[in-house]
Amino acid sequence: MKIAIILFNLGGPDSLEAVQPFLRNLFGDPAILRVPGFIRGPLASFLARRRAPTARAIYDKIGGSSPILGQTEAQARALEGELGTEHEWRGYVCMRYWHPMTEAVVRSVERFKPDRIVLLPLYPQYSTATTESSFKAWNDTAKFKVPTKVVKDYPTEPGFIAASVALLKEGLAQVGNAPHRVLFSAHGLPERVIKAGDPYQSQVEHTAKAIADVIGDLDWSVCYQSRVGPLKWIGPSTDAEITRAGADKVSVVLYPLSFVSEHSETLVELDIEYRHLADKVGVPSYIRVPTVGTHPLFIAGLARLVRDAL
Numbered sequence: 001m002k003i004a005i006i007l008f009n010l011g012g013p014d015s016l017e018a019v020q021p022f023l024r025n026l027f028g029d030p031a032i033l034r035v036p037g038f039i040r041g042p043l044a045s046f047l048a049r050r051r052a053p054t055a056r057a058i059y060d061k062i063g064g065s066s067p068i069l070g071q072t073e074a075q076a077r078a079l080e081g082e083l084g085t086e087h088e089w090r091g092y093v094c095m096r097y098w099h100p101m102t103e104a105v106v107r108s109v110e111r112f113k114p115d116r117i118v119l120l121p122l123y124p125q126y127s128t129a130t131t132e133s134s135f136k137a138w139n140d141t142a143k144f145k146v147p148t149k150v151v152k153d154y155p156t157e158p159g160f161i162a163a164s165v166a167l168l169k170e171g172l173a174q175v176g177n178a179p180h181r182v183l184f185s186a187h188g189l190p191e192r193v194i195k196a197g198d199p200y201q202s203q204v205e206h207t208a209k210a211i212a213d214v215i216g217d218l219d220w221s222v223c224y225q226s227r228v229g230p231l232k233w234i235g236p237s238t239d240a241e242i243t244r245a246g247a248d249k250v251s252v253v254l255y256p257l258s259f260v261s262e263h264s265e266t267l268v269e270l271d272i273e274y275r276h277l278a279d280k281v282g283v284p285s286y287i288r289v290p291t292v293g294t295h296p297l298f299i300a301g302l303a304r305l306v307r308d309a310l
């Protein structure tokens with residue numbers, strides 16, 4: 001059987017010139033900018049233009065583009081390898097705000113002529129702003145007659161948790177016996193999105209607890225990063241938690257929860273900006289744990305989710 005697996009992710013600019021159109025796509029998504037339709041277009045263009053210089057400076061620090069596409073492609077290839085040859089599996093990366101985007105991916109999948117399709121978000125925790133938005137874009141465009149199966153979320157999938165635990169243990173080994181706290185830093189969301197019933201925050205907390213429970217005897221907390229715009233976002237913020245760790249004189253082992261690959265939010269926000277803050281507020285040592293990426297335990301978990309969905 002021919003099986004197409006669609007791996008959804010956010011996408012990121014592939015050049016500095018792409019930053020503003022990428023932001024325009026992002027702010028133009030009703031799942032991100034929740035305003036009436038008739039003002040969304042002009043407002044999205046305005047916000048993209050206003051945010052572009054800041055965002056360009058961010059991407060400039062990591063060589064002028066986001067590594068998210070290469071990292072997601074590597075996950076797709078690793079997943080194909082893990083699934084083996086019993087079927088003809090093919091992984092397709094489908095980005096929400098920069099290429100390859102839904103229409104082009106649908107055309108590629110049509111040429112493959114699959115017997116089954118599996119939708120696999122690279123967001124372990126479900127949010128209306130990420131997973132639901134990607135599913136909607138797909139369903140609005142794809143008109144396949146073959147069965148489409150869906151992996152909705154997997155906040156405590158055993159392979160995902162095991163890979164996270166393995167990586168976190170390596171980070172913990174670096175601080176040794178010095179007093180330390182694990183900060184599980186997840187991408188934030190506006191508070192009103194959660195109040196409207198989005199399950200993201202609760203799933204983020206489940207992931208953190210599942211990881212912490214395996215490690216045991218740990219000082220840990222969940223916090224939220226990457227706030228943009230004027231709305232109130234969920235908290236506590238990651239910078240407030242780093243400042244608290246500085247006041248408590250404990251080292252920080254930061255686990256990037258909700259991200260499964262490296263991109264601007266991990267390589268710039270966590271590795272440059274928060275590292276600098278940790279230094280400034282007197283955190284004795286700041287260790288950032290890598291994202292799960294193509295960790296074999298994580299990829300094995302994804303393969304199980306795909307098989308179970310079928």
Ligand SMILES: C=CC1=C(C)c2cc3[nH]c(cc4nc(cc5[nH]c(cc1n2)c(C)c5CCC(=O)O)C(CCC(=O)O)=C4C)c(C)c3C=C
Binds near residue numbers: 012026054129189229
């Ligand atoms: C779980 C993951 C993510 C959620 C939830 C999310 C919500 C969300 N994001 C913005 C605004 C921006 N996000 C930007 C970049 C970005 N966001 C995520 C993930 C989630 N976003 C990733 C992985 C990335 C990085 C892309 C890359 O570098 O490849 C950006 C652009 C960068 C910047 O200007 O800082 C913006 C803007 C909102 C408003 C939102 C929820 C409503």
Ligand SMILES: [Fe+2]
Binds near residue numbers: 187226
């Ligand atoms: Fe974002």
Ligand SMILES: [Fe+2]
Binds near residue numbers: 187226227265
């Ligand atoms: Fe962000």
